[in-house]
Amino acid sequence: MPEPPFQLVDGFGRLHDSLRISVTDRCNIRCSYCMPEKDVHFFDRSEVLSFEEIERFARIAVSLGVNKLRLTGGEPLVRKDLPVLVSKLAALEGVKDLALTTNGVLLAEQARALYDAGLRRLNIHLDTLDRQRFLEITRRDELHRVLAGIDAALACGFGPIKINAVAVKGLVEPDIVPLARFGRERGIEIRYIEFMPLDAQGLWDRGRVLVAAEILRMLSEGIGPLEVVPDPDPRAPALEYRFADGIGGVGFIASVSRPFCLNCNRIRITSDGMLRYCLFALEETDVKSLLRGGASDEEIRRLVGQVVSAKWLGHEINTAKFVAPPRPMYSIGG
Ligand code: SAM
Ligand code: SF4
DSSP: OOOOSOOEEOTTOOEEOEEEEEOOSOOSSOOTTTSOSSOOOOOOGGGSOOHHHHHHHHHHHHHTTOOEEEEESSOGGGSTTHHHHHHHHHTSTTOOEEEEEEOSTTHHHHHHHHHHHTOOEEEEEOOOSOHHHHHHHHSSOOHHHHHHHHHHHHHHTOOSEEEEEEEBTTTSHHHHHHHHHHHHHHTOEEEEEEOOSOOTTOOOOGGGBOOHHHHHHHHHHHTOOEEEOOOSOTTOSOEEEEETTSSOEEEEEOTTTSOOGGGOOEEEEOTTSEEESSTTOSOOEEOHHHHHTTOOHHHHHHHHHHHHHTOOSOOOTTSTTOOOOSSOHHHHOO
16 A cells, blocks of 8 residues: 555654544543542533544544544443444545454443454453452452453454553552463453543552563563564553463563653544544644634644654653643543
8 A cells, every 4th residue: 555645743753643533521430540339420412423434534643644533532331332333434545444442341232342343452441350459459340340341352363462460559559460370371461551640530659560570570580581572663651571391471661761652643533522642742733623613634634643753752651840730541542
C-alpha cells in the first residue's frame, strides 16, 4: 500500500501512528486507583461520540498515517453493540493493528462477537487472582467473570492476549508472582503498569508506585532469573523481559521510573470527542464540535496536524513542575 500523503510528526520529530479511542467513560467496576467509589459523574449519552463519528475520525486519522487503533474507556464492553464499531474500524484500509483494553468482566459474553468482528489483540486488566483482594481493589466481586473472560478469549483464538496489572505499592505485592505464574501457564504476558497520578481521588504519591526494578526483583526471587528481550520496535512503551527457563515473559509500563515520552507515537480521543496529544496533557482540543458542526474532513485533518505540532516533549512526572491533568484515567481513556 502506498504511504499516506501526510504524516503526523511533532516538533521533536516523533512520528504519530497510533490512536487510542475511548468509547465510554462508564465502567462496571470501581478500581480505587482510577475511579471514586461513588458519585461518579459520567457524560450524558448525547455528549459521547456515536460510532459513525468515531469511524469518521478514525478514517481521517488513518489518512494522516495512523495505522494502530486501540479501543478503551471507561470499560469499552459496557458500550452497547461494540462489535459493530469494531467491524467498522477493522474494515478501514490502512489499519494494521486493532486492539482493545478491557477489564474482562463482560468478555465471556462478548469475546466471540468481537473476534468475528475482526478484533485480534486484547489487553485484559487484572491485578490479582485473590477474590478478596479483587473486591478490595475494584469494590466489586467480579473476579470469577474476569477469569471466565480470559478463558473465553483464549478459546476464541485471540492473540496475543496480555494482562495489565497496575502496580500500587502496599497493595499488590502478594499478587506479583502468582500473576506471572498464571501468565506462564497460559502463554499470556503480564504487563505491570506503574501506578500513575491519574486517579480520581488524588491518592497517588510517588511512595505508592511499585517500580519495575522492584517487581523484577520479586519475580526473579519468586520464579527465577529474567533476561531483557531486545525490542524490535524501539517506540513500543513496554520494557520486555523473558524468564531464563524459556517459559513466558513479562513487560513493564514504567511511566514513572523510566518515562518513554521521547519515543511517544500516540494521540487519543476521549469519549466526548476531545483530542489529546498525551495521557497527561493539561489541554485538549474539541473535535466533536467540528464533527457535529459540518466541518470538512480537510478541516479536521488540519486540526489534528496542529495538535500534534503543538505536542509537548513529555509529562515531567519526575519534576517539581508536574501537574496532574484534571481528567482522571477513566475519563481520558487509559
Ligand atoms: N476499563 C478498561 C481496563 O481497566 O482495562 C480500560 C480502561 S482503563 C482506564 C485502562 C488501563 O489503565 C487499565 O488496564 C489499567 O491497567 C490502567 N490504569 C487505570 N488507572 C491507572 C493508574 N492510576 N495508573 C496506572 N494505570 C492505570
Ligand atoms: Fe474501570 Fe478500567 Fe478504571 Fe478499573 S481501570 S475503574 S476497570 S476504567
